[in-house]
Amino acid sequence: MERLPKRERLKQLAIHIQENPFVTDEDVAHHFHVSIQTVRLDRMELGIPELRERLKTMAERSLDEVRSLPLDEVIGEVIDLQLDKSGISLLEVREEHVFSRTGIARGHHIFAQANSLAVAVIDDVIALTASADIRYLRPVRLGEKCVAKALVKRNSRGNAKVEVLTTVGSELVFEGQFLIHHTKTQEKRS
Amino acid sequence: MERLPKRERLKQLAIHIQENPFVTDEDVAHHFHVSIQTVRLDRMELGIPELRERLKTMAERSLDEVRSLPLDEVIGEVIDLQLDKSGISLLEVREEHVFSRTGIARGHHIFAQANSLAVAVIDDVIALTASADIRYLRPVRLGEKCVAKALVKRNSRGNAKVEVLTTVGSELVFEGQFLIHHTKTQEKRS
DNA sequence: CTACTTTTAGTACCTGGTAATAAGAATGGC
């Protein structure tokens, strides 16, 4: 590739990175026959984030689809729902939830119940789990009934903190603190 | 969180990272009340990659879905297709392909035509673009007809290199070298 | 030629690691 005038190079560079988002500044520099410093200046000028930031954004995008659950996809049965306040759901552990040998429920099913309830309890069209701090206290077995109780601890604009406690009988088996990002509208279901 | 015996910590740590893939070793160390070195030893032992590797994998997963195009979603009209050899497609630039003011086609439509043809020309059930080295030579305008010609330059097991040249009339407007990953089967369409 | 713009290079620092080494602490068996 021949060297381009700056304006043309900026244009081509933006396209190049857009279509090769895994590319390093060094690779771009080789491609356009300029120094790495020039590439970085160009990227700044174009407002294109560095490779690691781009990867992070793409990774987040990848997770968004997994985590965004409409109400009708809450894991378990919704027993009670007080939007922006609290909720309760029930999950009976069945064959497909457990490791085949041990009869112990796989952690991610327990998490899924809690996570989906945490999202569902937020009164907004779009609500996503941004982060979670969770704890498993006891294995859950085939046939046991998990009662997840969600409590909205805090709900500022765009961010909500939801605590979910899951019990079997009176015994606590799982607890989680979920940070939920949501759009700032206050009406999800009329 | 109380300190856990190693076996229990390994188990919990695996779950924690799985469900919080954006978490740093430092955060994990705080969470489990152990040193960062211990977390790293644990991660190694569990075979869990470092944060940046995880992000990269997730980002790649994010792109996979975008890039995988079945034949019936090739952008433009397939004129000729010699599997594992060559292909030709035609794209007429319409209103929805252009910037509203300038009548110039947005680059990514041109790319999409080429990319989808490059993927389609590979005789395999699953073929994905791994990387591309492309060049726009001339803007393409509303109403112009882009003829993309793909030529398979090399096709070893799992990897193929496909060159795509796009012309308007006899004028070259775009060229690209695509590296296509594919599963190693040799029969996509019987 | 001169003023301005662009490019290049170098330095210091950042983040989030890996790898290797070694000492300290904890644990279990005799």
Add this chain to the structure above:
DNA sequence: GCCATTCTTATTACCAGGTACTAAAAGTAG
């Protein structure tokens, strides 16, 4: 209790892929 083993922690050197800043060199236009 002692000793061997395992686990934990810390330190050092290094890596990759940057940002931020400074300054000199090169290029461009009037």
